[in-house]
Amino acid sequence: ASGSNSLSLPENNGDTSSSSYASARSFDDLPISEYTKEGLLASKYVTLTAIQRAALPHAIAGRDVLGAAKTGSGKTLTFLIPVVEKLYRLKWTRRDGLGGLILTPTRELALQIFEELRKIGKYHELSAGLLIGGKDVKEEQEAVSAMNILVATPGRLLQHMDETPGFDASGLQVLVLDEADRILDMGFSSTLDAILDNLPQSRQTLLFSATQTKSVKDLARLSLSNPEYLSVHSDA
Ligand code: ADP
Ligand code: MG
Numbered sequence: 001a002s003g004s005n006s007l008s009l010p011e012n013n014g015d016t017s018s019s020s021y022a023s024a025r026s027f028d029d030l031p032i033s034e035y036t037k038e039g040l041l042a043s044k045y046v047t048l049t050a051i052q053r054a055a056l057p058h059a060i061a062g063r064d065v066l067g068a069a070k071t072g073s074g075k076t077l078t079f080l081i082p083v084v085e086k087l088y089r090l091k092w093t094r095r096d097g098l099g100g101l102i103l104t105p106t107r108e109l110a111l112q113i114f115e116e117l118r119k120i121g122k123y124h125e126l127s128a129g130l131l132i133g134g135k136d137v138k139e140e141q142e143a144v145s146a147m148n149i150l151v152a153t154p155g156r157l158l159q160h161m162d163e164t165p166g167f168d169a170s171g172l173q174v175l176v177l178d179e180a181d182r183i184l185d186m187g188f189s190s191t192l193d194a195i196l197d198n199l200p201q202s203r204q205t206l207l208f209s210a211t212q213t214k215s216v217k218d219l220a221r222l223s224l225s226n227p228e229y230l231s232v233h234s235d236a
Contacts, residue, residue, distance in 0.1 A: 022057050024048060030056060033088050035123035036081060043119045049074035050232045059206055060085055064227040066220050067208045073232065076116050079176040079206045083149060084121050086174050086204065092148055094127055098169050100149040103195070104178040105186050107132040107153060113178065114151045121149075131156045137163070154188040154195060161198050172203050177223065180209040181216050189215065196223055 024030050026047050027040045040046075048056065051069035059065050059082035069075055083100040092099050104110050114130045121128065129143050131152035137159065144150070145166045150157070160167050177183065183192065205224050209216045220227065 024053065024057065030081075031060060032081060032085050033124075035088065036084055036120060038123050039120040040077075040081075042122070045077065045120075051075055051230070052078050054230045054232055055206075055228075056081060058228045058230070059204075062086070062204055064204060064224040065206045065230060066224060066227045067206070067230045067232075068210065068212060069208075069232040070210055075178065075208045076113055077120065079178065079208065080113070080117050080120060082204070082206065083174045083176065084117075084124060084126065087126055087148060088124060090173065092126065092173075094125070094146060094148065096148065097145065097171050098147060098150060099126075099171060099173045100176070101157075101169070101172055101174070101199075102149070102151045102176040102178060103154055103157065103183065103192075104151065105153065105182040105188070107134060109179065110151045110153055117149065117151065131160060133159075141165075154183060154191045158191050158195055161195065169199055172199055174204045174206065175199060175223070177205070177207040177209075177219070180207050180219055181211045181213055184213070184215045184219065189219075192219065193222070 027037060027045060051067060051073045055065050055067045055078045059078065067075065067078060079102065083102070087099045102113055104113060110130060110132045114128065117128055126148040127146060128149040128151070129147035131140055131144070131150055133153065133156040140160065141164045144160055144164050145168070207220055207224060
């Protein structure tokens with residue numbers, strides 16, 4: 001089917017190491033670890049979706065990304081792969097603590113992201129946890145400090161930042177804001193500000209949103225540095 005496709009392709013920023021991947025069509029073409037490739041293959045992921053094609057080369061190269069693409073376009077892998085790869089390249093171990101943080105508006109979305117991470121990350125040694133509330137905060141607290149990657153809803157994450165002894169985000173490498181417009185619509189703006197205040201400045205940030213409202217732009221200004229803007233509209 002030939003849908004209307006307007007797609008911002010990655011530009012060559014004079015960085016030859018990433019430009020050669022700008023035309024990647026399959027996960028196998030990407031400069032990622034064999035562990036991740038095996039995880040993707042086991043999940044039967046082969047061909048990149050449009051947003052993955054546009055954003056993954058930039059995100060894997062460590063740049064901040066502001067991505068817009070509708071629901072169902074494959075945004076989850078667009079941020080999970082860069083998070084896992086960043087920590088893999090840094091030889092992150094359990095002892096290194098929190099390296100990747102993924103914020104999403106609802107518990108259901110957090111669970112889906114966590115399940116996807118378990119599938120594609122299963123050949124890596126990284127630990128991952130889910131902070132979504134609904135169960136005893138004490139139970140979560142014991143696990144929190146041992147996790148390399150956390151998938152969380154904003155309110156619950158801030159609660160742990162405030163209340164959990166030993167919670168340490170000072171080594172964070174990558175922050176993901178998934179469905180940023182919905183996070184803001186749900187009234188989490190000041191929660192996000194407080195979370196951002198607790199995170200190190202020198203980190204990579206990947207922000208995804210279905211719409212570009214003023215509040216999303218404000219959040220982007222606050223949280224991203226020199227981002228690549230990638231917008232994909234496709235009925236494919
Ligand atoms: P979004 O977050 O943009 O709404 P998801 O990341 O949840 O989209 O992906 C939507 C669906 O597409 C999921 O079922 C996911 O497994 C599937 N999917 C994602 N990327 C690919 C791909 N490259 N090839 C095949 N299926 C994919
Ligand atoms: Mg999603």
